[in-house]
Amino acid sequence: MAYLVLARKYRPQFFSDVAGQDHVTRTLMNALSQGRIAHGYIFSGHRGIGKTTIARILAMALNCRNAIGSAQRPTAEPCGVCESCTEIRAGNAVDVIEIDAATNRGIDEIRELRDAARYRPARDRYKIYILDEAHQITDAAFNALLKTLEEPPDHVVFMMATTQPEDIPQTIRSRCQHFSFHAVKFDDILEQLRTIAAQENVTATPAALALLAEAGDGSMRDALSIMDQAIASAPVTGDQPHLDAPQILELMGSVPNTVFERLMEAISENQSATVIEEINRLLNAGNSPAQLARQFVRYLRNCLMARLGGESSELLQISPDERARAARSAMLFSEEDLTRFLDVMLRTFDQLNYRQEQRFHLELGLLKLVHLQRLLPVEQFLSQLPVPGKTPGGGGLPGGGPVRTLRSTSPAPPSQAPTASPSSQQPGAKANSLPAVPFSPFGAETDRKMEDQAAKSESSPPPVPAAMSVPRAPTPLEVTSSAVEMPDAVALAGPVSTESEPENRVVQVERTLPTFDLDTLRDAVSNALEAAGHHTAAALLSNGNWLEADGNVRVEVRIKQTMLGLTMNAEAEKIVKTAARETGFTRPISIISAANGDATPANGSPRTAAKRPAAAGSVQSEALAHPLVKQALELFNGEVRSVLDLREKRNG
Structure with missing residues (x-):
């Protein structure tokens, strides 16, 4: 007998054998037990997860010769031994027609199917049409099938398997029961591979089986195909093929994730040279830049999931060792960093598909990850900006201290405002030899106008214009408490009072400046x-x-x-x-x-x-003492404004 690949040899023959699709098999078995058989089904989902397989099992269950509840068939599962079940399993049943819709997609083929559907089945209970890759059927062909699918004969059942259900017209989908298949979980694939390895008399390490399950990417058929290839290339020890992780990595053209863990450590330490050297070693060993980028994207995704949900999160469909490795790398960065890394590498991976110099773009993408470590978050940058009206010291006035003000019940003209003497200052205030600079919340221009008015009328203080009035709302120069201690940079000009203030007032404040030479x-x-x-x-x-x-x-x-x-x-x-x-x-x-x-x-x-x-011995003095410089100054009547020392450093 010709050799059967593992994907065909271990194809499920019963609903209970299908891994990872319990929500579909449970619903179909309940419908069979209750006799609620629909005339149209759509099975959609990822490749290699059992869509066509379940369609065949459902066809066997519908045409099984044994009734549900009998000794030969106690449940809704097909018996698997009757003539109808064996013929459907072998693929030569007369009343179960499998059509490759990718090839027979035109309106003529669908018209022939529609005409044949009018005749009753030759022997079995139902005439079943299984349309694989149904999304390939043209719109005209779907329109020709529309009336038959809406009101088919009671002996016809349509089953359509597709990976792109959105390409099927809504008029067709609304007339069928739609089952969305899930990607097979990592643990389910790993358990199936372990069982098959035992049945095939193959020894395999847990790391090797984990690599095969991860390479399947949610597809049981893909994992079995890779396992079949790995068994063929494995060394034989005592009539038993042996599978290990290095052999499978070499077979798939991949590198161990320890490489990416080292890359993440180098990125966290801003070691650009180490990153480039590691990538150079991998590329010189013959690894494809696109394959490396694809693996690194997957590793970054696992690190991000480990950062979000922890090492034991269900988001990580990898082995326990790889979970621990991803968690270690995730602890080196924040969630925001890992998100930016993943975004950069996804764009780099897309660029590799249409760039000639793939190596350069991969190296550039990795260097971007190192440089992202040096960026300052916008929130941190904004928090360091000075607040309008305040100094970096934290106070509202140039002195750097907190703003402490007093109320004044009688406005004093700026020209008559007394200057606080050292003896009248508050405790802790410092004397200053510089002249006091008047400070007013109204600005220098308004103060000058008030001084002019005060000079014209010395007998009475000038009225405060409406434009100069202070609103009643609290301002940075207003507090509601009584007199408080003034900082050394602020002194009060005018009497102090805690009584209620008038509607319009002028507060005159003087500030002192730091003393320095x-x-x-x-x-x-x-x-x-x-x-x-x-x-x-x-x-x-x-x-x-x-x-x-x-x-x-x-x-x-x-x-x-x-x-x-x-x-x-x-x-x-x-x-x-x-x-x-x-x-x-x-x-x-x-x-x-x-x-x-x-x-x-x-x-x-x-x-x-x-x-x-110029200081003696300085670069400036050496330049001015040079004969050529002196001659140039005399000749052009010039001057030396600045001197830059561009000479090489002399050895100590």
Whole structure:
């Protein structure tokens, strides 16, 4: 007898033998027991999961010679021994016609079927038509079958098997009972493979059977086909073929998932070189880029499911060892990271299908995964932005402390507002040698108008215009409690009262600025950069134009913005902040490019630092002492604004 492949040899002959389709077999057996036989059935689902097999079993059950409940047939299952059952199993039954709808899909073939359906069965109870791949039938052919399918003779039953039920017209689907088949679970396939291996006298490791079941991807027929091929290529030991995991991986052209676990570890550590070296080793070994991408997509999916549901989740249709491996990789990343990884690799896998240089696109996709680790989430970035009206220190005023205000029952003109002396300040307040700067919630322009009005009428305070009135709703400069302790950066101008305030009021607040010496600040920053080896940055800031106004410091340097970004890198900026903090200056220092001479002065009248001569031994002094530089300065009557040291570092 000719050899039968495992998918045909172990094809189920009873409803109870079908794995993973209990919802279908249970319904059909109940319908047979109750005599509720429909004239049309549609079986749809994944490939190789038993659609045509159940159609044949149902045909045997309908035409079985033994009645349900008899000694030969106690249940709705077919007896399997009568003449009708044996003929249907062999495929030569006269009254059970199997049609390949992918080939016989035209209107002429359907017309012949419709004409033959009018005649009664030759011997059995029903004339049954099994249409495989029914979605291939044309619309015209379906229309020719429509009337017969809606009102067929009582001896005809139509069964249509398809993988694409959406391609069948709705008019046909509405006239049939539709059964949607499920993909077979991993455990069901594994159990079936274990049983078949024992019957075929084949020894197989659990890892090998798990790989076969996973390769089936929910299809029992695909898993049996791969197992048949693996048995043929397996080494024979004592008349017994032996299956192991490395042999099956080599047979399928796959790589073990330990490779992808190493890739995930390298990605988590931002090791781009390690990732590329690993992929280079796999590609040089002859693995296909598309196959590697497909496997990596599946591994990422399993990692994401392990992150969502845990190692024991039913979402993971893999072996226990692979579950543990996916869980270990999932713990290295967040759910968002794994989602982004899966999205990038899916797009990479799609691109490999129509790209010539598949290797380059695979390497690029893996490098993207490494770079995704360096991205900052939008929520974290937005949380670091300063709130409008507040400083980075957290307070509502430039001092950085919390906003504490008092109510004033009588508005005082800005020109007559008394300045708080050190003796009248609150405990903890610091004296400041700088002149007090008036602060008003209405803006500088409105304050100037009020000063002009106060100068014209010194006897009585000017009325507050409607445009300057403060609404009754609470504002950042209003609290409802009594007098509270003022921070050192805020002083009150005007009497304090906790009584109810009028509808319109003016609150005048003065603030003090931090005390520092601009020259000392510049020297400290330049010396710190020079000591850290940032000679170019030190010379650049030392010869820059240092401006200070309203407590803010800005340095204008005569260098283009591109070169400024290269000179003042992240390390140099950190040194500047540290040196400024050591001098007592806690506010940011702005360094701007003024290469085109279009620098604008700071608000108000800024005070500037004196020009600092080049420090002895610095790059600036070495350049100015060079004979060629001196000759050029004399010849062109020029000046040296900045010096960049482009020489190679001398060995210690």
